[in-house]
Amino acid sequence: MPELPEVETIRRRLEPLLTGRRFEQVEINDLRLTRPEPPEAVAHALAGQRVRSLDRRGKYLIVTFEGDPRLLVHLRMTGNLRRHPARQGGPDEDPYRRALVRLDDGAELVYRDVRRFGTWCLVSEGDLHPYLDERLGLEPLDRAFTPARLAAALAGRRTALKAAVLDQKVVAGIGNIYADEGLWWARLHPQRPAGSLDQDELAALRRGLREAIRRGIERQGATLRDYTDPDGGAGQMQDEFRVYGRDGERCLRCRSPIEKSRVAGRGTWFCTRCQT
DNA sequence: TTGGCGTCCTGGAGGC
């Protein structure tokens, strides 16, 4: 499940490989990928474009070209981007390949997505920031992500804290794994009403989320099933989990049992003692 | 306005 650390890892790997390269040919094989735009229209708009930069906002990858529009890629559950050197021919048998970009250096950028939740969206330069700002809150590693801004985003909310943390308008890029990990670092229970945190707890939540995200980026993401980096390598974060997926094991901080429950429709792991 | 739930989507695990 690509969250901020996984998307950032992909961005860092692909940026030097894509910057300055031209999209020679674009094939899109999945009608869902570009909805509501037809795949042919998106492929046509991308063909011939030269990449100026590759950025990230939340879980979106943003491909900026020398011309309009920009390409927003969201990997959702199982989307993945791999770069392959020039092939020597022969058919690609991967049934989950949803799109393919041939670059002007002969390499291929392959988009693979088993569950087909991922999206490719074209946005003009002028519409980019309104589009993203409508959907996303602050970046957790941004300086502007302060306890005061977090307090404002959570004020009056009675929903479970974890549900609020998963809300991309509260903080961008957090998914199920880093929500659980961040709440563990913050020593906060996932079922706490989101608007009930005092100043110290808000500061702890900010620190906890940043800690979880920083560790995720340092370890190049978590590979549970589908995620790999653009070279096909696995992330290491799954070896560092404090709570996610560890039900029945002991908390690494207080030795109490880790429990699993369901919050906001998501599997949720937490320490029964030190998260309050 | 807020929050809960269903939907999309497919592979894998587990039960019978």
Place this chain on the structure above:
DNA sequence: TGCCTCCAGGACGCCA
């Protein structure tokens, strides 16, 4: 062995 059911979860739409 084969079939069926459930689970995983990001974003969005719908409804109360």
